Amino acid sequence: MDDDLAVANLISHWAFRRDVTPIQIFNRATDPFLRGVKEHLHRTLLLLDAMKLRNHVLVITRWKVSADDVRRLEELVNLRVTVLVTWSGIKDQRIEPVDSRVAEQSLAILAKLAKRTKCILYWRPIVAGLNDGEDDISRAIELSRLADATVFTGLFHRAEIREYLRSLGVEDLYQDAPRRKVMPREVEQRVLEGFDGERLFRKTSCAIAFAHGVADWNGHYGIDHICDICPADQVSICASAHRLPERSAVEALASAAGLSCADLEIGPGHITVADSTEQQRYFIQHSLGFQVHDRAMPHLPGRHGRAEEGWE
Numbered sequence: 001m002d003d004d005l006a007v008a009n010l011i012s013h014w015a016f017r018r019d020v021t022p023i024q025i026f027n028r029a030t031d032p033f034l035r036g037v038k039e040h041l042h043r044t045l046l047l048l049d050a051m052k053l054r055n056h057v058l059v060i061t062r063w064k065v066s067a068d069d070v071r072r073l074e075e076l077v078n079l080r081v082t083v084l085v086t087w088s089g090i091k092d093q094r095i096e097p098v099d100s101r102v103a104e105q106s107l108a109i110l111a112k113l114a115k116r117t118k119c120i121l122y123w124r125p126i127v128a129g130l131n132d133g134e135d136d137i138s139r140a141i142e143l144s145r146l147a148d149a150t151v152f153t154g155l156f157h158r159a160e161i162r163e164y165l166r167s168l169g170v171e172d173l174y175q176d177a178p179r180r181k182v183m184p185r186e187v188e189q190r191v192l193e194g195f196d197g198e199r200l201f202r203k204t205s206c207a208i209a210f211a212h213g214v215a216d217w218n219g220h221y222g223i224d225h226i227c228d229i230c231p232a233d234q235v236s237i238c239a240s241a242h243r244l245p246e247r248s249a250v251e252a253l254a255s256a257a258g259l260s261c262a263d264l265e266i267g268p269g270h271i272t273v274a275d276s277t278e279q280q281r282y283f284i285q286h287s288l289g290f291q292v293h294d295r296a297m298p299h300l301p302g303r304h305g306r307a308e309e310g311w312e
Helices: 003-009 038-050 067-072 101-112 134-144 159-167 185-194 204-212 232-241 246-257 278-288
Strands: 056-060 081-089 116-121 151-152 270-273 291-294
Touching: 003 038, 056 204, 067 134, 101 116, 101 134, 101 246, 116 134, 116 204, 116 278, 134 151, 151 204, 159 278, 185 246, 204 232, 246 278, 270 278, 278 291
Parallel strands: 056 081, 081 116, 116 151, 270 291
Antiparallel strands: none
């Protein structure tokens, strides 16, 4: 599929909303800044920008961002582009095959040259016993000062990942293989204590919103124990935008997404639906800036979006 057709398919998708839907480009099975991929990245961004779209665009990389790449990103005038530089600091190449110094160099180039384009240090995955020590946290803090904000997150220790790591001779990093990321309580606490006073966020969209000076499009403000580490100014921005949606608006979006309205509930912090897919929930969530959860997959207090391991 060529770039023009890919863009046409995107903007004609039933779930796409102009200036609203966050876009991720080349986020799976490749890296947007690989030599054979980056021209498609820049071409796609130019096509979207020419349509005067103001959607957030997330470009996630652990590879080499060059000065020329930054120059081309800076030429965009409408899209709200954020480069999220993935860095783990893990030295075991079986787990982290890309040398973390590559990401460090990309961060330095973005810090020096990017103005309109925002840069996030994406510290992931943090794994208990591998990269959560004092030296790891100190290095992450140093790198965070090259970025507009920092997001920290755990490991998707799913069955497929566990089996792959086992095939490389890596002992199981955790006991369970849950659908959500593993971030033990003690690990989070060490990170929070080390980053005290720094621009640190639990959620990706929160960090990007902060970098651009807008409210979080995922509406995390309505969930306890997420915003307690956010800068006060950002909390105020999100609080001002937070509104309990009208039922008619929620039902219209649910119907557009193909969901039943019979079991739909609207609470002070989130909407609850049933028998939904992630795509359906995100469509409603992004449209309203308000959290949407499935009744069968509740988010437990204090660990929104995280696995239970390490929180028992």
